[in-house]
Amino acid sequence: xxxxxxxxxxxxxxxxxxxxxxxxxxxxxxxxxxxxxxxxxxxxxxxxxxxxxxxxxxxxxxxxxxxxxxxxxxxxxxxxxxxxxxxxxxxxxxxxxxxxxxxxxxxxxxxxxxxxxxxxxxxxxxxxxxxxxxxxxxxxxxxxxxxxxxxxxxxx
Amino acid sequence: xxxxxxxxxxxxxxxxxxxxxxxxxxxxxxxxxxxxxxxxxxxxxxxxxxxxxxxxxxxxxxxxxxxxxxxxxxxxxxxxxxxxxxxxxxxxxxxxxxxxxxxxxxxxxxxxxxxxxxxxxxxxxxxxxxxxxxxxxxxxxxxxxxxxxxxxxxxxxxxxxxxxxxxxxxxxxxxxxxxxxxxxxxxxxxxxxxxxxxxxxxxxxxxxxxxxxxxxxxxxxxxxxxxxxxxxxxxxxxxxxxxxxxxxxxxxxxxxxxxxxxxxxxxxxxxxxxxxxxxxxxxxxxxxxxxxxxxxxxxxxxxxxxxxxxxxxxxxxxxxxxxxxxxxxxxxxx
Numbered sequence: 183x184x185x186x187x188x189x190x191x192x193x194x195x196x197x198x199x200x201x202x203x204x205x206x207x208x209x210x211x212x213x214x215x216x217x218x219x220x221x222x223x224x225x226x227x228x229x230x231x232x233x234x235x236x237x238x239x240x241x242x243x244x245x246x247x248x249x250x251x252x253x254x255x256x257x258x259x260x261x262x263x264x265x266x267x268x269x270x271x272x273x274x275x276x277x278x279x280x281x282x283x284x285x286x287x288x289x290x291x292x293x294x295x296x297x298x299x300x301x302x303x304x305x306x307x308x309x310x311x312x313x314x315x316x317x318x319x320x321x322x323x324x325x326x327x328x329x330x331x332x333x334x335x336x337x338x
Numbered sequence: 339x340x341x342x343x344x345x346x347x348x349x350x351x352x353x354x355x356x357x358x359x360x361x362x363x364x365x366x367x368x369x370x371x372x373x374x375x376x377x378x379x380x381x382x383x384x385x386x387x388x389x390x391x392x393x394x395x396x397x398x399x400x401x402x403x404x405x406x407x408x409x410x411x412x413x414x415x416x417x418x419x420x421x422x423x424x425x426x427x428x429x430x431x432x433x434x435x436x437x438x439x440x441x442x443x444x445x446x447x448x449x450x451x452x453x454x455x456x457x458x459x460x461x462x463x464x465x466x467x468x469x470x471x472x473x474x475x476x477x478x479x480x481x482x483x484x485x486x487x488x489x490x491x492x493x494x495x496x497x498x499x500x501x502x503x504x505x506x507x508x509x510x511x512x513x514x515x516x517x518x519x520x521x522x523x524x525x526x527x528x529x530x531x532x533x534x535x536x537x538x539x540x541x542x543x544x545x546x547x548x549x550x551x552x553x554x555x556x557x558x559x560x561x562x563x564x565x566x567x568x569x570x571x572x573x574x575x576x577x578x579x580x581x582x583x584x585x586x587x588x589x590x591x592x593x594x595x596x597x598x599x600x601x602x603x604x605x606x607x608x609x610x611x612x613x614x615x616x617x618x619x620x621x622x623x624x625x626x627x628x629x630x631x632x633x634x635x636x637x638x639x640x641x642x643x644x645x646x647x648x649x650x651x652x653x654x655x656x657x658x659x660x661x662x663x664x665x666x667x668x669x670x671x672x
Contacts, residue, residue: 247606248579248587255588255595262670268662278660286609286638286657288668293542293634294602295550302670316672333550336595 198329205259205325207234209318210249212242212277215266215307222311230315231322234262241265243276247287250301254334260300260325262318267305277305296333299324345393345454345523349426352452352520356424357385362450366404367426368397374477374487375462379404393426393522394479398459398504400617401425402434402571406443410574422448426522428456430506430615432515433648434571437611440655443574453518455526458499458507460485463625468497506616506629509534516649535637541630553598553631559624560597562590566628567604569621572611579603605631610639610656613648 211217217238223230239245242265250261263284265277284303292298302321306314349367356362369380369390377396381404382388402425409420423444427435432451438444465474465485472495474487483499500508513526541549564580567573579587580600588599605628614636618628639645642665645656 248603251599251602252587255599268666275660278662278664279657281664281666282643282657282660283609285642285665285668286635287606289638290602290606290609290634292546293549294553294631295546295548297546303668304670313672317670320670320672334595334598336593 199326200330203330205233205322205330206257207231207260207262207318207321207325208253208258209234209236209262209264210239210242210245211236211306212244212265212272213238213240214272215270215305216242216264216314218308219264219306219310219314222308223314224311226311228311228315230318233322234318241271241273241276241280242284243271243273243280245280245283247283250287251334254296254300254331255336257331257335259331260302260321262302262304262321264304264306264314264317267307270307297328299328300331346391348522349393349452349454350388350391352522353382353388353391353424354385356450357388361422362424363421364408365391365424365426366401367391367452368393368399368401374474375460375465375485391426393454395457395459395483395503396477396479397426397428398462398620400431400434400569400571400615401427402431402438403569403617405435405438405449405571406574409444409448410576420445420448422450424450424452426452426454427515427518428454428459429510429512429514429516430456430613431571432517433512433613434615436517436648436651437572437613438574439651441611446651450520451515451518452520452522453515454522455524456507456510456513457483457526458503458510458513460502461504461620464502464504465497468501469495504616504620506614506619510614512649517651535633537630538633538637541634554594556626556628556631557598557601558594559626560592560601561624562592562597562600563623565621565623566618566626569617570608571615571617572608573604579607601628601631605635608632609635610643610645611647612636 211220220236242263245263253261265280268278271277288301291301304317353365365382367380367382368377370392371378375396377392379399379401380390408423425435432453435449435451439446473490475490476488478486480486485497485502487495489495567578588596612632612635614633622628639656643656
């Protein structure tokens, strides 16, 4: 039998959050809407949390669930996936097909006991800089509440 | 007129006919194994082999697993034609075959689905538990479906059907093949209107910590032998994401994060495709309770998209299509 992985022990996250800790958030933003939305937030000088690392993807339909598992395993505390609003996809239906995948993925991760705050999905258009900042703030607040990721991470 | 004797005889009769009329090149079915209780898959390529075919509730394997490799050969000698294959299919096998046809892993026109009625297959682990270490030397399925075992001590034991069946079989909603070309025996009919998913609902009702704990416990048993993947008819990718090197999704170790990653990925890949045949659970040498996780996918796809895998050839796979009114309640709003 294998020895228990000490990192994977169940802990009470509330009691263990280090004081100075800031979460690492990974945001997958679609090229046509959400990335432009984030850009607009920037040029409009809207303040949003600096915890985010952005990866630009051609479409939210590009997101492979394995990207998200990989991010969590490598110690990313929260993942945000954002695309165009339904009906506005540059590729007509990319986000609509992705939406089905996301619905299953969200349920699936929650089912095995990973906090739902860690993986979030949203729609942000190119004109919604303020909305992008608000959503990001919400994600960061949520992840701060659940604490650093411990469940899927691998020590190297 | 052919006589209705038993299903094995009827199967042999049909198989012989198919070979004699030159309608198939290969038949995938079951034969008696060398050990009692172990019926094994067999490949029959001419009328001579037909007599070894059997069908009873000891035929557990999902034969659809063998189909894709017959058609997706990389080495194709000159004059190679895709074979015409007949496959003995229980309800779950037939659903897997339908899935494979839909995913273009097997051409419909080359497949003859021989639908056999199945009221459940026997779980060897349950029999082992019931025998408590004793060794059976012969096994027979009685008229009423119970399993008659002759032990090495000379005693004989009878295990009732309810105690011997797989969990997946006891609440199976599709005992008959929903799509078939030739039906063997008589239709059993719909046993239950819907599968209740009671186990999944109970699991969902738990708080996150016990759920995570259970997932962790099950995953820590895994030795990453990939038996679940090999047994699964849906896992036909020439290169599995677990073995891909560009990108390298996961390492080769059997430490927990890697194992969890593998199962999270593999089970997610079953979304909208899993027919809950239980092949992965049967194949697992460590006895991991995979079904509680795979069934979540089955349930979600059914509830969110109203889709059941392998029922019809026309319905598009759920993750290849969409509806404008799909559920959006999970989307984060500011």
